[in-house]
Each structure stands twice: as C-alpha cells, then as structure tokens.
Amino acid sequence: MRWWTSAALAGAVLASALPASAGDDAMPIKDLRLPLERYDDGKIKTQLVAGQARVPAQGDIEAKEVRVEFYKDEAVDALMLAEDCRYNRTEGTARSGSQVRIEREGVVITGTGFECNIKDQTVKILSDVRVVLDHPEKGKDKVKKNGQ
Numbered sequence: 001m002r003w004w005t006s007a008a009l010a011g012a013v014l015a016s017a018l019p020a021s022a023g024d025d026a027m028p029i030k031d032l033r034l035p036l037e038r039y040d041d042g043k044i045k046t047q048l049v050a051g052q053a054r055v056p057a058q059g060d061i062e063a064k065e066v067r068v069e070f071y072k073d074e075a076v077d078a079l080m081l082a083e084d085c086r087y088n089r090t091e092g093t094a095r096s097g098s099q100v101r102i103e104r105e106g107v108v109i110t111g112t113g114f115e116c117n118i119k120d121q122t123v124k125i126l127s128d129v130r131v132v133l134d135h136p137e138k139g140k141d142k143v144k145k146n147g148q
Contacts, residue, residue, distance in 0.1 A: 027055050029052070030052055031051065034047065044071050046070055046118050047068070048061075049066070059089075060088050063085050063086075063087065066081065066084060067079060068082075079102070080101070080116065081100065085116075092118045095114065095116070096113060099112055100123075107132070109125065110132075112125075113125065113126030
C-alpha cells in the first residue's frame with residue numbers, strides 16, 4: 001500500500017471518530033494540560049488541566065472537569081476547581097457559570113460562576129460566595145497555660 005493511501009485511510013478513520021458538526025473544527029481532547037502563562041525563566045506560572053476539552057484551531061477552548069493551577073517556586077500555590085469553563089486565548093481570560101472552588105493555604109473560597117484574568121491572576125466569583133479561613137489559633141497554648 002502506498003503512503004498516500006495509508007494516510008487517506010488513517011484520515012478517514014480519524015474523521016469518523018470525531019463528532020460531525022458543520023463547520024466545527026474543535027478537536028476533542030481528554031486529560032488536557034495547557035500552560036497558560038510562564039515566568040520569564042520558562043517555568044509554568046499558570047496551567048489549565050481538564051478532564052475533557054474541545055480545542056478549535058482558533059477561538060475559545062471549552063473545558064470540563066477543570067483545574068487551574070497557579071504556581072509559585074515550581075509548586076502549586078493555589079488551585080481553582082470548576083465543573084466547566086470557557087478559556088479565551090486572545091484575552092487570556094476564563095469564564096464559567098458553574099460551581100467553583102479556590103484553594104490556597106489557609107483559605108477555601110467557593111461560589112457559583114467566575115471570571116478569571118490569567119495574566120493578572122485575579123478571580124471574581126459571581127454569586128453565592130463563601131470563604132472559609134483555616135488559621136491555627138495562635139497563642140492558644142500560651143493562653144491556656146497562663147490561665148491556670
């Protein structure tokens with residue numbers, strides 16, 4: 001079999017495996033890991049991780065089972081978890097109307113819907129916001145000892 005026949009056959013098999021939609025050039029991807037921003041030294045600053053995503057050649061990325069990782073000193077410093085989101089590659093922004101959870105040492109923020117600016121590393125939760133602080137009680141042992 002000639003190479004072009006093999007290529008045509010492989011293309012036909014691949015095309016049949018993808019969902020048919022008029023003018024839809026989005027490629028379905030499982031377990032997406034997409035660095036969104038890097039530090040000057042090339043290390044990842046922000047990364048989008050998704051269980052499932054549709055990635056068109058141009059335009060917004062649609063992601064499900066979303067995890068946005070914010071890095072500091074090569075370690076995850078904060079996490080944003082959501083059911084889904086739409087990432088605008090041109091603007092560097094992500095948006096969703098789904099439940100969202102942000103975790104960082106000492107604080108967990110939950111709510112519904114968000115707007116995130118990746119470059120500025122800012123997140124605005126749109127509604128039902130709840131903040132839980134997890135601070136150890138400083139001086140608790142000293143107070144107890146002094147009160148005896």
